[in-house]
Amino acid sequence: MAEYLLILVSTVLVNNFVLVKFLGLCPFMGVSRKLETAIGMAFATTFVLTLSSICSYLVNHFILVPLDITYLRTISFILVIAVVVQFTEMVVHKTSPLLYQVLGIFLPLITTNCAVLGVALLNVQQELDFFSSALYGFGAAVGFSLVLILFAAMREHIVAADVPLAFRGPAIALITAGLMSMAFMGFSGLVRG
């Protein structure tokens, strides 16, 4: 039980995928202009990340390793992720057409969210078992969602601020992300390794 808690704390806070590992920065910068879209994106990414880490574990464990074709790992994981994203897109399209409209191009772009492939590959690298892999994916997604939502709310405030002209837009957003990353360093040391 303690081990699972450690995985969660580690992925959500200590080794946050966005602010500490710097993965998944494109959606972090791209979909954080509005809080509502950020929340939608957070749910979609959580769903995809958890599902894809489960699927990639199954593919790795029951197809790649027995057939001894682990050199195909990266490409097969990309395929798995693309399938999961397509599935998510269909689900969102059917259940919430409005969210589908709002997320627009970013929904299929989850495929290229490097955090998703990163989680799948890190799971294999760390030789996690089935449940730990799923939890690792889920924790990474929760960490991603957390900072994405907080960041979106901050950006809504910053838009109204009297930022010097040269720093408007992405520049001040990146500075904010840097300061957030500094704040997240406070969690280092909570989990060893």
Add this chain to the structure above:
Amino acid sequence: MTVLRTSSSPHIHGPNSVPKLMFTVLACLLPALLAHGWFFGAGIAVHLTLACATALGCEALMLSLRDKSRMLFLTDGSALVSATLLCFAIPPLAPWWLTVIGVSFAIVVAKHLYGGLGHNPFNPAMVGYVLLLISFPREMTAWLTPATHSALHYDFGATLDLIFNAGITGVDAVTMASPLDHLRMELSRTHSMVEILNNGELYGRLGGTGWEWVNAMALLGGLLLLWRKIIHWHIPVAMLLALLISAGFFHLLDPGRYSDPMLHLFSGATMLGAFFIATDPVSAATTNRGRLYYGAGIGIITYIIRTWGGYPDGVAFAVLLMNMAAPTLDHFTQPRAFGHGERD
């Protein structure tokens, strides 16, 4: 014929202004500052002067670069408050460039790149401190033992010499970790709490020697702020209660491994953080319910970082982390508008 004068609202003006507010805050900080200087010596005065000069210099530079009224903003005292708060976190014999780097980063990046006073999402003083702590951990944790217990008393000349000329090696011999830092290191060496507390003269009745007085004075200043209605009660009360409850819970669970809640309340930057840093009206949450969550979050994160984290004190990180969360808290805790239903 009488002339009817008309003017647009508001018709009743409050007597408060930004300079008045800031200088009241500075006045309330004075007891804590005096206690800090009393226990840690002349170095505090040197760093305070340096910090204030740097803050005003950076402020003037940024204001002229941004074509803003220099007199209006330079005399509002907000830069001085940031500089003074940052000064509490800098060890008394630290080299001079530490203060200069910290203060200029705080004023230039954390404050003026966001548009100056009233726009900064992060507390500038804490951004400066965290930058220093991450970049120069060795210099930032070399605290002097409080003067009353230290055999080495430095006069003003020697202090100046150490700050401006000596590298960290010259200072190493007389410095040691702050009480919270010391406690954390000793606990990781599996010493029990009783052993540690009896061993050193680092610990006083409530918290660390010297530190407990600085905290008590900050508490006094904080109560003055409350009395003057500069701050609301929500954030300090929520933060101190959350810290007290989480520390108390773990202390009751295992008194040998988790320290007394009083030690947490009266060590490090707890009181200063609760009344002067977390209550920063710009970077904190602004709804009453949001303020309660905000304060409680700071208290809990402070306890987590102090107890299991890798840094000596968690207040600065906790404040920055909750600064990040403040806009979200505000968004989800909007009070119900009068005349509208419970939901929507």
